[in-house]
Amino acid sequence: MARIVFDLDGTLIDSAPDIQAIANRLLAREGAAQITLRETRGFIGNGAAVFVARMRAARGLPDSAQARLHADFVAAYESAVTLTVIYPGVCAALDVLQSQGNSLGLCTNKPEGPTLAVLNHLGLTDRFATILCGDSLPQNKPDPAPLHAAFAGLGKGPAIYVGDSEVDAETAQRADVPFLLFTQGYRKTPVDQLYHTHAFDDFAHLPDLVAQVLVR
Numbered sequence: 001m002a003r004i005v006f007d008l009d010g011t012l013i014d015s016a017p018d019i020q021a022i023a024n025r026l027l028a029r030e031g032a033a034q035i036t037l038r039e040t041r042g043f044i045g046n047g048a049a050v051f052v053a054r055m056r057a058a059r060g061l062p063d064s065a066q067a068r069l070h071a072d073f074v075a076a077y078e079s080a081v082t083l084t085v086i087y088p089g090v091c092a093a094l095d096v097l098q099s100q101g102n103s104l105g106l107c108t109n110k111p112e113g114p115t116l117a118v119l120n121h122l123g124l125t126d127r128f129a130t131i132l133c134g135d136s137l138p139q140n141k142p143d144p145a146p147l148h149a150a151f152a153g154l155g156k157g158p159a160i161y162v163g164d165s166e167v168d169a170e171t172a173q174r175a176d177v178p179f180l181l182f183t184q185g186y187r188k189t190p191v192d193q194l195y196h197t198h199a200f201d202d203f204a205h206l207p208d209l210v211a212q213v214l215v216r
């Protein structure tokens with residue numbers, strides 16, 4: 001059976017409303033305008049430090065505020081779980097994939113504290129036999145090292161990565177593994193311009209796509 005590794009934000013969960021709420025509390029304190037949900041989605045993907053840098057750039061806050069705002073963002077991040085939801089059909093798809101004997105892992109650029117907090121809050125932690133976070137290794141996605149480590153944690157078998165973003169597509173390409181692209185996440189680039197093996201807009205289709213990858 002296969003080793004299937006998932007991205008988190010924008011793939012399994014829609015966490016943008018919680019991340020937007022933290023950002024807007026910080027921006028209000030700085031006297032800067034709020035960011036929209038669309039802007040928030042656009043800033044997610046390369047981890048917390050890059051999110052804060054993009055948020056600052058969008059509101060003209062200086063580089064000298066980065067360390068302070070990043071620290072405040074991370075401090076708030078672990079308790080920011082209440083507005084986050086699992087995308088429709090995710091749990092049923094994971095049930096099917098696990099019942100077929102596939103092993104599941106997670107590879108996210110979100111730091112470990114908030115990753116475990118939101119997984120616990122949503123009852124998802126036990127689904128994953130291995131979890132690689134943005135601060136688990138010196139390298140972050142799109143460096144393929146965390147994805148390789150996630151697959152290594154799942155033993156042997158064909159490898160498949162499932163994600164939503166430009167970062168995930170590049171990571172999969174650099175790791176040379178099949179990539180299933182969820183199109184309803186935080187991607188900004190047209191699907192046909194991103195590396196992918198199959199694209200899907202509904203988790204009900206995921207088990208079939210995994211089966212298609214495995215017969216190739």
Ligand SMILES: O=C(O)COP(=O)(O)O
Pocket residue numbers: 007008009010043044045046047048051107108109110111165
């Ligand atoms: O925290 C981020 O910026 C991205 O998280 P993800 O890798 O789960 O999409």
Ligand SMILES: [Mg+2]
Pocket residue numbers: 007008009010011045163164165168185186
């Ligand atoms: Mg993502």
